[in-house]
Amino acid sequence: MTGAATLRFSKMHGAGNDFVVLDLRGGRPAPTPALARALGDRHAGVGFDQLLTIEDPGQAGAVARYRIWNADGSAAQQCGNGARCVAAWLQRDGAAAGDAFVLEAPPGPVTVQALGAGRYALALGRPRFEPADLPFLADAAQASYRLDVDGEAVGFGIASMGNPHAVLEVPDVATAEVGRLGPGLQARAEFPEGVNVGFAQVLAPDRIRLRVYERGAGETLACGSGACAAVAVLARRGRVGRHVFVELPGGTLEITWPGDDSPVTMAGPTAFVFEGDFLLEQNE
Numbered sequence: 139m140t141g142a143a144t145l146r147f148s149k150m151h152g153a154g155n156d157f158v159v160l161d162l163r164g165g166r167p168a169p170t171p172a173l174a175r176a177l178g179d180r181h182a183g184v185g186f187d188q189l190l191t192i193e194d195p196g197q198a199g200a201v202a203r204y205r206i207w208n209a210d211g212s213a214a215q216q217c218g219n220g221a222r223c224v225a226a227w228l229q230r231d232g233a234a235a236g237d238a239f240v241l242e243a244p245p246g247p248v249t250v251q252a253l254g255a256g257r258y259a260l261a262l263g264r265p266r267f268e269p270a271d272l273p274f275l276a277d278a279a280q281a282s283y284r285l286d287v288d289g290e291a292v293g294f295g296i297a298s299m300g301n302p303h304a305v306l307e308v309p310d311v312a313t314a315e316v317g318r319l320g321p322g323l324q325a326r327a328e329f330p331e332g333v334n335v336g337f338a339q340v341l342a343p344d345r346i347r348l349r350v351y352e353r354g355a356g357e358t359l360a361c362g363s364g365a366c367a368a369v370a371v372l373a374r375r376g377r378v379g380r381h382v383f384v385e386l387p388g389g390t391l392e393i394t395w396p397g398d399d400s401p402v403t404m405a406g407p408t409a410f411v412f413e414g415d416f417l418l419e420q421n422e
């Protein structure tokens with residue numbers, strides 16, 4: 139190194155949803171949206187779908203807290219695949235002793251269970267379906283809603299996993315118009331804070347395929363909170379059971395939602411890709 143200011147990072151992914159993880163414990167400053175965008179640039183930066191920061195916990199009993207930024211620099215409230223990577227990072231660091239520990243996430247505590255071989259199960263909280271929870275501007279809560287996108291009436295359900303999700307059931311994810319309907323629905327004024335749009339194909343009561351057009355990142359190879367939201371919406375309609383394998387383009391997540399008042403548990407893989415030093419002065 140030349141003595142230039144740098145930022146140490148870990149590059150990780152969970153089922154292909156890729157992350158830069160920054161260790162900000164000890165009170166190091168959080169990235170500005172501009173720095174998040176610079177790091178997230180896939181040509182001039184490192185590239186990621188989400189940036190996760192690991193920070194000192196504010197809650198008693200939590201090992202650490204994490205915060206989330208999308209590739210466009212916007213803040214997010216939850217990231218299921220990223221939370222598994224934070225858990226793996228803290229275990230490798232030695233900060234999380236044992237196989238069960240608690241992380242502090244923007245919406246509240248997340249209980250982690252290490253399953254071995256880089257797999258983690260996380261209790262991500264109870265899904266919420268009230269329009270105000272997303273927020274979604276609607277007169278009353280319904281099992282499904284309909285909005286016009288590009289002159290087409292699109293039907294969907296909604297769920298909040300701390301972050302907002304709309305879930306469309308489609309006959310075949312391979313031919314679903316993710317790149318057109320995803321941004322179209324996301325931009326509707328009824329979602330004043332945007333929305334992650336999931337396209338779900340039911341294969342069996344315990345298996346679905348899912349593609350997600352994420353807020354702030356576009357279509358990703360996997361979305362953990364999106365998988366939880368899709369199962370929650372479909373289970374309430376009786377389309378799937380309470381234990382569902384969710385096949386995403388980058389891998390499979392296992393979602394369990396024992397009952398309407400229970401938290402949703404998501405299990406899936408994590409991987410370390412590389413460690414690096416981002417040059418700050420040139421790129422901020």
Ligand SMILES: N[C@@H](CCC[C@H](N)C(=O)O)C(=O)O
Nearest residue numbers: 214217218219301361362363
């Ligand atoms: N990939 C994530 C979700 C990341 C945040 C999302 N784009 C938002 O803005 O809410 C996941 O695995 O849950």
